[in-house]
Amino acid sequence: MALIPQEEITALRQCVDIVEVISSYIPLDHKGKNYFGVCPFHADHSPSMSVSKEKQIYKCFSCGAAGNVFTFVQNYENVSFAQAVEIIAQKVGFHLSTPIKSIQNEKYSHYYEIMEVSSKYFTNNLKTEQGKAALEYLAKRFLDNNAIKEFNIGLALKNKDLLYQILKSKNYQEKDLENLGLINNHEQITDVFINRVMFPLHDPNGNIIGFSGRLYDNSEGPKYLNTRETIIFKKGQMLFNYHRAKNSIQNNKSIILVEGYMDAIRLYLNGVKNVVAIMGTSLTSDQIKLIQKLHCKVILCLDSDEPGQKATYEIGNILKNQNFEVEVIRLTGNKDPDEYIINQGIDAFKKNLNSPIKFLDFTINYLKQNKNLNETVDLANYVNDVLKDLSQEKDPILIDITLKKLADTYNLDYEILQDKLKQIDKLNKDIKQEKELKFVNDNKNIKLSKYEKTLKNLLFFMMNDAKYVRIYQENLVFINEAKYREIIKEILYYYELHQTINLADFLSFVTNNENVLPDVLNIVNVCSDIELEETAFYDFLKSIKVVNEKQTIKELKEKLKNCMDKNEKIKIANQIAEIKKGCV
Secondary structure: OOOOOHHHHHHHHHHOOHHHHHHOOOOOEEEOOEEEEOOOOOOOOOOOEEEEOOOOEEEEOOOOOEEOHHHHHHHHHOOOHHHHHHHHHHHHOOOOOOOOOOHHHHHHHHHHHHHHHHHHHHHHHOOOHHHHHHHHHHHHOOOOHHHHHHOOOEEEOOOOOHHHHHHHHOOOOHHHHHHOOOEEEOOOEEEOOOOEEEEEEEOOOOOEEEEEEEOOOOOOOOOEEEOOOOOOOOHHHOOEOHHHHHHHHHHHOEEEEEOOHHHHHHHHHOOOOOEEEOOOOOOOHHHHHHHHOOOOEEEEOOOOOHHHHHHHHHHHHHHHHOOOOEEEOOOOOOOOHHHHHHHHOHHHHHHHHOOOEEHHHHHHHHOOOOOOOOOHHHHHHHHHHHHHHHOOOOOHHHHHHHHHHHHHHHOOOHHHHHHHHHHHHHHHHHHHHHHHHHHHHHHOOOOOOHHHHHHHHHHHHHHHOHHHHHHHHHOOOOOOOHHHHHHHHHHHHHHHHHOOOOHHHHHHHOOOOOOOHHHHHHHHHHHOOOOOOHHHHHHHHHHHHHHHHHHHHHHHHHHHHHOOOHHHHHHHHHHHHHHHHHHO
16 A cells, blocks of 8 residues: 655645544534544444534543544544545545545455455356246345346355365465455365355445355255355455445434344335344344444344344343444334345335334333233233343433333333332442453553653653754663654654654654554653643653663662672772762
8 A cells, every 4th residue: 555645744734624424324412622423433422522612633531542533533434534524524524635545445356356256157057047046036035137137146056076176277266265264275165155045245444254055955065154254254344235325324323133144135125225124033242332433223124933032132232331322123023134024115114114013112122022911920021121121221211201101001000110220220339430440440450650750741742842842852761661762762753853842743653653553642641631841841851861860770789799809899899889970
């Protein structure tokens, strides 16, 4: 990837306001001189991220995340630094002289190329004589040529190694094909996908990273076969149809989650384009991050069978805990959206889509399952379960309505229900505080020594103002710790290049230096609230010098103790005396 000139990065950074950029991703509230929001980089429930308009940096008090506008977008969007620069440039209409390609794409471009060639092979197979039976199967599933073209549906033929032979003829390496899950290399090399209708799977950027193959005749084997986990395919990091749906999701401000890729395909082909499939009944943290980027409410439309309802309840609770607005569509009479649309029509589905139920209402009904509410114990368990879920609700009106419904429906005392809910709220609050405290303790280093705190303050001053770089150059002190010496070198080099220094721009400067960046970000997080005062900086220099002298005296005393030569002993003793005079 061609490097973006540092001057352009600096000019762009100075064109944008970090508060405006971050507030386009998460809500920020102005308190005092800074802005605060819920940190998107850990499971945050109360605003722990601070954004400084003055310094153009952000920091999280809980998880330690810190940086400038580029590092925020880089981490939020899960992209390279160069891509983050490009995203921000597009936001403000800033022209970059260097065309930017994804580092990830460059790193895996060879793999993506192989997967693209494989996909074209599969789609071409449908056009052959051997593809007629598969086309008939697709037609029975109401997938016409438009659907085949839109979703690049293809066919793996019955030949056991035809894909391998084609890829080998194009000089692709066997090891790469094996690593991508396209071939098995045991006693003999065979294709992984044989005699299956093929559906390509894409990453969020639209690169083909795997395949899902379905049997279409009476052949033996599992009905569905997906690419195994590979260097580019991680099932838990992708959502089927995400790359097509994300613009529609942002426009509709809602995302429809379905289980299978056929459900997503059916909805998309019928004009409901804000749909993705989780390809299962669980939702991973990486998939949640993909959804968080789109700032939308979630509509769950999972299968109507018992596992689908259980998945709706579990996934809904996970999303509620991540502060999502969650609604549910329940389709009666058919197992999944694909069947429902085929049997009932798209208009019937859209009618359901236009009147989803709140997740809390779904929960209240779901928790009745397998309970006899005429039995005292079952009723008590049910009410307690509802109250536990109700404690996660933030709308006081909804809470009050639900409590009154419970009281009226089951002839219970409203105040007793209210008191019980308060007890659960208090318990949840205590557990949350305990977890947050543990999180903070786990994610912060052991208490900093006074010396290390002094070192970090010294470097923070120098990263913020060229005046302190010049003072340091005039009063050079030795830094024992190698990692801090590296940061000093970067600061001095930056100053030498620009004759000035700015924290937000210095962060961009060291972004690609993996040996330095983590420590620089830690310094920003620990020291960002300190006031820059010249007398304090001189105190830092003096403290470091005293520590260095004490360490030197300690080493000389050890040397004196082991020295056998009288003249050498006198020389060492004089050295110690001279250093002590300097200390005094």
